[in-house]
Each structure stands twice: as C-alpha cells, then as structure tokens.
Amino acid sequence: MKAMTLNAYGNDAPFDEAQISRPVVAAGQVLVRIKATSVNTIDTMIKDIGNDLPLSPELPAVLGMDFAGIVEEVGEGVTGFAKGDEVYGCAGGLAHLPGALAEFIPADARLIAHKPKALSMREAAALPLVGITAWEGLHRAGVAAGQTVLVQGGAGGVGHIAVQLARHIGAKVSATGTGDSQLSIIENYGAHAVDFMAEKIEDYITDHTGGAGFDAVFDTVGGANLTNSFAAAALNAHIVTTVALSELDLTPAHFKGLSLHIVFMLLPMLHDVRREVHGQILADLAKLVDTGKVKPLLDEQAFTLSQVGDAYARLQSGKAVGKVVVEV
Incomplete structure (x- = not known):
C-alpha cells in the first residue's frame, strides 16, 4: 500500500512516499481503508521532537492519529462492525501503533465508532482526537446545566468542540479568542466571545459571572495562561x-481551593487501558453530530496524501482556521 513515511525526526524532516506491506488484521481489529486523516498538534510535535517524546514510534514511522474510512476486513472476535461500514476514530500514529498517513490502518475496534451520517469523510476525520479530549475534559470537571464555563481558546481544535458540548449540556459558555475571525467563530457557536488581547480578566468575570468567577475553566492554551485560568475561576x-x-x-489555585484536571487522551492507546471508553465517546458524539448539536470546523485549504508535509506546515503556521485535513 501507499504510505507517507518519516525516516528521520526534526523540523526539516520530509515525509517520503513509500510502498509498504498492507497490514494484516489481527484479532480484535478492523482493517480500515483510509479516506481522510486530520493533523493535530501532537502529530507535529512527534515529527519535530521525535525520540525526545516517550510516545514517538520507531523509524521509519507512519504518523497520523485521526481518520475516517471504510471497513475492509474484520478480525476475529470483533462485533458491531462489518465490511463496508463507514467508521471514524483515533487509533494509531504513536508508539507501536501504525498511523493513518497510509491507504489502510489496522485499528483496535474498541477505539472506533460508526461515522456520523451527517458528515463527509473529510469532516469526520477532523473530529476524533479533539472531540474525545473535549468530552473527557468537561466530564472530569463535572460541568452541568446552569453552570458558567470559560473555554480558553474557543476557536481552536479542542476549544470549538468544548464550546459546543458545554452548550449542549446547558452551561452558560464564554470563550476567549483573538481577532475578528476567532471571535466570530465563538459567537456563531452560541458562546460569549471574550477578546483575549483587549479585555481584562476582572471585566469579563464581572460581565459573564456577576463577579463570582467561572464554575469551570477549560484551558487549551496552557503554560503561563493557566495563571489566567486560575484568576478567572x-x-x-x-x-x-x-x-x-x-x-x-x-498558590492562586490553593487559595481558591481549585481542582486541576490534566487531560491526556492518548493514555488508552499508549497503555491499552479502557480503550472501549473512547469508542463509546465517539459513538455518543456521532449522535450529537447527527442531531445538529456539534459540527467540526475545518480549515479551507485541502491537502492530498502526497501533500502531507504542506498540511503539517499549514497547522504550524498558525494561519489555519479550523482543523487541517488530508484526504487519502
């Protein structure tokens, strides 16, 4: 099969087109013919940092975690999927798990679900990693109807899904962004847009929570911005x-009695622990998509498999608005 492989790690390392052996489906797996795969920040980190990350695969490597495609073969013991089913998931591209920058991927059946009927393959491929991350984060925070929620980076990959899911739960949602485009995206998803560069924390706390602070803050920016999240809580x-x-x-978190939740959604893949939870989240997410509650945001630029290097560069440029997707 055709695959785009990495033979070295680093900022300038190219993806090389190669013919590699088509995977043999194992028990508990389905073989999926890839139709589309999306690029996530963790994918670019693996490419650039490589061996300094404990989750990077051995070279030559096939990256790509998210995918949407069609079931080609069903392994022993798999139920709920059949040849010809349209599916989506996040199931490879790290450690020992082969990725989706190829024509086929052998995917653990516990990590996938039937694709939302309302989405194209390209749209569905944009959803798994960010959708699972947003779902897990809101669940860990115990977000409930009537609560106030602030999403830091509300127009980003995880952020725009978190905004929609929190709105579906019934929370009163605000989200930070920069520039007219991001603020418009946030407002179109039904949240209060907060201009991160122009508005002071104390002002939007007053405007959106009556001065009490937010019941939950979902921070997708991290680093020093966590201090801003503590201040807004x-x-x-x-x-x-x-x-x-x-x-x-x-210290600020201590004196407010805050609970800090770190979401690292790759753990089930890395450690083979509770993988079925991700499959169930994707199945539940598909229902929300098909009833119009959630819709992924895609960047306007399209890429083919042979253009994957350009797709990675697009995401890293900071110019992409929405998820960057590669069609296979």
Missing part, C-alpha cells in the same frame, strides 16, 4: 487543561 471551581508541560506557581 470561582472558589472551589474546576480547571481543565490539555497543556500542562510547564512549571507553575499553584
């Missing part, structure tokens, strides 16, 4: 972050 609130790779003074 109510007493005994929940902070969710997807980016905690930093040293930080937790």
Whole structure:
C-alpha cells in the first residue's frame, strides 16, 4: 500500500512516499481503508521532537492519529462492525501503533465508532482526537446545566468542540479568542466571545459571572495562561487543561481551593487501558453530530496524501482556521 513515511525526526524532516506491506488484521481489529486523516498538534510535535517524546514510534514511522474510512476486513472476535461500514476514530500514529498517513490502518475496534451520517469523510476525520479530549475534559470537571464555563481558546481544535458540548449540556459558555475571525467563530457557536488581547480578566468575570468567577475553566492554551485560568475561576471551581508541560506557581489555585484536571487522551492507546471508553465517546458524539448539536470546523485549504508535509506546515503556521485535513 501507499504510505507517507518519516525516516528521520526534526523540523526539516520530509515525509517520503513509500510502498509498504498492507497490514494484516489481527484479532480484535478492523482493517480500515483510509479516506481522510486530520493533523493535530501532537502529530507535529512527534515529527519535530521525535525520540525526545516517550510516545514517538520507531523509524521509519507512519504518523497520523485521526481518520475516517471504510471497513475492509474484520478480525476475529470483533462485533458491531462489518465490511463496508463507514467508521471514524483515533487509533494509531504513536508508539507501536501504525498511523493513518497510509491507504489502510489496522485499528483496535474498541477505539472506533460508526461515522456520523451527517458528515463527509473529510469532516469526520477532523473530529476524533479533539472531540474525545473535549468530552473527557468537561466530564472530569463535572460541568452541568446552569453552570458558567470559560473555554480558553474557543476557536481552536479542542476549544470549538468544548464550546459546543458545554452548550449542549446547558452551561452558560464564554470563550476567549483573538481577532475578528476567532471571535466570530465563538459567537456563531452560541458562546460569549471574550477578546483575549483587549479585555481584562476582572471585566469579563464581572460581565459573564456577576463577579463570582467561572464554575469551570477549560484551558487549551496552557503554560503561563493557566495563571489566567486560575484568576478567572470561582472558589472551589474546576480547571481543565490539555497543556500542562510547564512549571507553575499553584498558590492562586490553593487559595481558591481549585481542582486541576490534566487531560491526556492518548493514555488508552499508549497503555491499552479502557480503550472501549473512547469508542463509546465517539459513538455518543456521532449522535450529537447527527442531531445538529456539534459540527467540526475545518480549515479551507485541502491537502492530498502526497501533500502531507504542506498540511503539517499549514497547522504550524498558525494561519489555519479550523482543523487541517488530508484526504487519502
């Protein structure tokens, strides 16, 4: 089969087109013919950092975690899927698991679900990693109807899904962004848009929570911005972050009694622990998509498999608006 492989790690390392052996489906797996795959920040980190990350695959490597496609073969013991089914998932591209930058992927059946009927393959491929991350974060924070929620980075990959899911739950949602385009995206998803560069924290706390602070803050920016999340939170609130790779003074969190939740959705893939939870989240997410509650945002630029290097560069440029997708 055709695949785009990495033979070295680094910023300038190219993807090379190669013919590699078509995977043999194992027990508990389905073989999926890939139709589309999306690029996530973790994919670019693996490519650029490589061996310094404990989750990077051995070279030559086939990256790509998210995918949408058609079941080609069903392995022994698999139920609920049949040849010809349209599916989506996040099931490879790290450690020992082959990725989706290829014509086929052998996917653990516990990590996939039937594709939302309302989405194209391209749209469905944009959803798994960010959708699962947003779902897990809101669940960990115990977000409920009537609560106030702040999403930091509400127009980003995880952020725009978190906004929609929190709205579906019935929370009163605000989200930060920069520039007219991001603020417009946030407003179109039904949240209060907060101009991160222009508005002071104390002002939007007053405007959107009556000065009490937010019951939950979902931070997709991380680093020093976590301090802003602490400042925006109510007493005994929940902070969710997807980016905690930093040293930080937790004093402000202590004096507010905050609960900090770090979401790293790759753990089931890396450690083969509770993988079925991801499959169930994707199945539930598909229902929300098909009833119009959630819709992924895609960047306007389209890429083919041979253009995957350009797709990675597009995401890293900071110019993409929505998820960057590669069609196979």
